[in-house]
Amino acid sequence: MDRNESSAVSRLQNVADLDIFYGIIQMERLSVWFADATWCAPCQLLRARYEQLALVYEGRVDFCRVDADQAATIISVLNVQKMPSTYVFRTGVALDWPWPVAGVPTATLKQYRQWLDTHMTTS
Structure with a gap:
């Protein structure tokens, strides 16, 4: 899949390399990490939500x-116990996610956006 084709489908970055993982979490910009698997039905629901948010917050x-199944080392570093799971980082620090880390939160798109908007601007 070329870059244009993948960007039309999803703005989620698929990350399997540990060095890339560490590079992204060290950035000043907020990063939301979604641990899932293609065989996980609840993951598909949450993946669709994150694809929507990724379009809104692109850049x-x-x-x-x-x-x-592709990034076992990162899954281990994150200490993923259940899927789907969500983690948020900025400058190497894990931020408190207001919903359960594992599972599909009942939060609305508006609630996600309020949380993201608040934490994008927090130093």
Whole structure:
């Protein structure tokens, strides 16, 4: 899949390389990490939500997908216990996610956006 084709489908960055993972989480920009697997039905629901948010926040927040079957080392570093799971970082620091890390939160798109907007501007 070429770059133009993949950007039309999803703005989620698929990350499987540990060095890339560490590079992104060290950035000043907020990064949202989504641990999932292609065989996980609940993951598909949450993936669709993050794809929507990635389009809205393109260039301002990195939305990264970690496939459990492709990135076992990153899954281990994140200490993923269940899928789907969500983690958020800025400058190497894990931020408190207001919803359960594992599972599909019942939060609305507006609630996600309010949280992201607040944490994008927080130093």
